[in-house]
Amino acid sequence: MGITRKTGYRWRAERGGVPPGRLEDAARSHRYLSLLERQRIATLRGQGLGVREIARRLDRAPSTVSRELVRNMLRHDGDRYDGDLAHARARDRTRRPRGSRLLADGELAQVVQDKLKLEWSPQQIAAHLRLTYPDRPAWHVCHETIYQALYNGSSGLSRTLTRRLRTGRPLRKRRRRPDRRKIRFVVPSVLIEHRPAIVAERARVGDWEGDLIVGRMSRSAIGTLVDRTTRYVRLVHLPHGHNADQLVTGMLTTLGDLPEHVRRTLTWDQGSEMARHDLLADHFTDGIYFAEPGSPWQRGTNENTNGLLRQYFPKGTDLNIYDAQALRDVEERLNNRPRRTLGWKAPIDVFTPALAR
Structure with missing residues (x-):
């Protein structure tokens, strides 16, 4: 067709x-x-x-x-x-037909393919073409042109090169528009815009950001919590699944040894695993807040931390193979690692004094 x-x-x-x-x-x-x-x-x-x-x-x-x-x-x-x-x-x-620029120019297609084989991203390739060939404007394609050529087998690039992309997906994943997402919480949630202004200043300990890192086929997960000010990390063990009730059980266990004055706010995304956030509300003195749909940058500290954790919990693996002790070991590694944003202090060196207050 x-x-x-x-x-x-x-x-x-x-x-x-x-x-x-x-x-x-x-x-x-x-x-x-x-x-x-x-x-x-x-x-x-x-x-x-x-x-x-x-x-x-x-x-x-x-x-x-x-x-x-x-x-x-x-x-x-x-x-x-x-x-x-x-x-x-x-x-x-x-619906007018448009020919692929990569299909029409074999030399350009070869340059792009060579970079893809080196596992360059389409965005990196597009920038490289502009910098390296300033006198060949016909080669100044955008990264979407390369993606289209990859995922459309008749557009000049081999589909097998999709394995060289970061995701490795043979097909593009369709994403939902943020404004079409359904409300997942029975109890109304409070958006991040109502969070106390002091949280954005990172001037105190106890303002946490949280999320899940998910394993293969979304069948396993680990909860992640990070303090915005000290970058101190706590991991939530979820051995029996990651639905709303199971997350509440895991969170209560993880928060149990933290004093009240370092449990001020929690900021999470719109995931359905937080559908019972009302059961956790009493454990955060200043409330629980949610980022806007499709806005991960509003929880940037947690997103960065999840990237660090993927070194220990790679994507595509079964996260159920890690027991509670394994999670504590990873916590210790990250919390004792010096961080540039802390003036090369370790998170535990900044977080621990706050516990004694």
Whole structure:
């Protein structure tokens, strides 16, 4: 049918294998005129209204209406604008075939392939092409062009090179839009914007960020907690699973030996494992807060810590093989390691004095 494998998978998942007869207007960006808007343009133009008045009634820029009339009203249409016909022409134009630049230029494709074999990322390759070949603007492709060529086998690059990418995925993973995620918590959550301002200053000990690192096939996990100020790490052992109740049990065990004055706030992401955050609320004096959907940078300290932990708990492994003692050993390694952000002090050297207060 002339579609990519990714599109085929999506059609199968969303439509039961039935290809769409037309692109629904609801799925299109508001940037583009809809069929209804084009029909209204035809009606208002037939009433003798000018471009600016039509644009005002449609709440569009006059230039948008003007370009629409120029693009989709051909010479043989005379002076008549047909909304349905204009919409069909616009849709056909969006499906125009575009040849791959990597397919057309074998030399460029070879350069890109050589870098992929060295496990360079598409973004690194795109930057390399601009810096190394400033006098060849045709080679200044963006990283998305390389991704498209990799995942579309007829676009100039071998699909086997996807194994050289960081993820190693043979297919691109479809991601949900943050604004379409469902509410996962029965008890309402409090967003990070309501967190006390002092937390952002990193001026006190006891403001924690947390998350899960997940094992192979999401069948195992380890909870991670890191203090924003001292970078002190605590790991949550989850031997029986990582649903909401199991996380609460693991968190209570981990927090049990921490005094109240170093349990001030907790910031987590929107994961369903925190659906019972209400059971943990009493253990943090200033409350539990949640980052906005799709915003991991709002918990940057924890994301960085999870990256460090992956040295000991590699992706794609079964995390159930690590018992509680193994987690304590990793905690000790990280907490006794000097950190540049602490002036080359170890987290335990900064965190321990706070316990005595």
